[in-house]
Amino acid sequence: MELDFFLIFNIAFFASIGHCIGMCGGIVLALNSKIAQNHFSPVPCNLLYNLGRISSYLLIGALxxxxxxxxxxxxxxKGGALIFIGIVTSAFGALILFAPKFLSKIEPSLTQKGGFKAFFAKIYASKSLRSFYILGILNGLLPCGIVYYFALIALASGGALRGMAIMGIFGVATLIPMLLAGILTNLLLTSRFKDIMFKISAVVMIGFGFYTIYKGIKLF
Structure with missing residues (x-):
């Protein structure tokens, strides 16, 4: 399957500024509250957390x-797979743009479930730097529409290495926005800039969805 990695990177980047920061804002706030309480340096702690997320994404991509x-x-x-991905991508972008509340309902939070919530709380209470990496791994495994979307692209990529490359690009593209969100939490989580990026990411995803459908039709 032909993939435009530059386009994938840009979709992931804009999506992370809008969707990811919005959906994971509570976790980012809690994480940086823990950093402040324990007098840790925010940069390495947030970096470890994000490396944990990327580790989960690489595993998802390989699988x-x-x-x-x-x-x-x-x-x-392959054509059918591309058309399916294109339809899902366009529909997901439309939900982000026109029905964000509905989207939040189809992204159930595992942190509300007993066993996962207890384990998450135990790791959060730890005062070791390693706990930030583990929290990132757990966060990377949480239900998320954006992750579902990139996992679908990985599914149709044609191999474990290409799947890892796609999810790795997704993780790297989200690294800078999520890292800044951790360091500049109050600014990015309350800024109108986040809403603008949220809408831009939706428009880009809809456009990429139609482009993917077109590539799938060409294979028939």
């Missing part, structure tokens, strides 16, 4: 890419 080898059987299967 989805490996399982998605079936999409490389013939051009028709």
């Amino acid at each position: 989805c890419g490996g399982a998605g080898k079936v999409f490389e059987i013939n051009p028709y299967t």
Whole structure:
């Protein structure tokens, strides 16, 4: 499957400024509250947290890419996969743009479930720097529409390494915005700038969705 990694990076970057910061804002606030209480340096702690997220994304990419080898059987299967991804991408972008409240309902929070919540709380209470990396891993495994979207692309990528590359690009593209969100929490989580980026990411995703559908149709 042909992939435009530059386009993937840009979608991930804008999505992280809008969707990811908005959805994970509570975790970022809690994390930096922990940093302040324990007098840790914010940069390494937030960096460890984000490296933990990327580690989870790489694992998801490898699993989805490996399982998605079936999409490389013939051009028709690949075309169908591209069309499906394009439809899901456009629909997801439309939900971000026009129905963000509905989107939040289909992203159930595992942090509200007993076992996961207790484990999350135990790691959060730890005063070791390693806990920030573990919290990042846990956060990377939480239900999230943006992660679902990139996992679908990884699924149709044709292999575990390509799947890891896609999720790795997603993780790196979200690194700077999420790192800044941790260091400049009060500014980014309350700024109108976040809402503007949220809408830009939705428009870019809708456009990429239609482009992906077009590429899928060409294979038939």
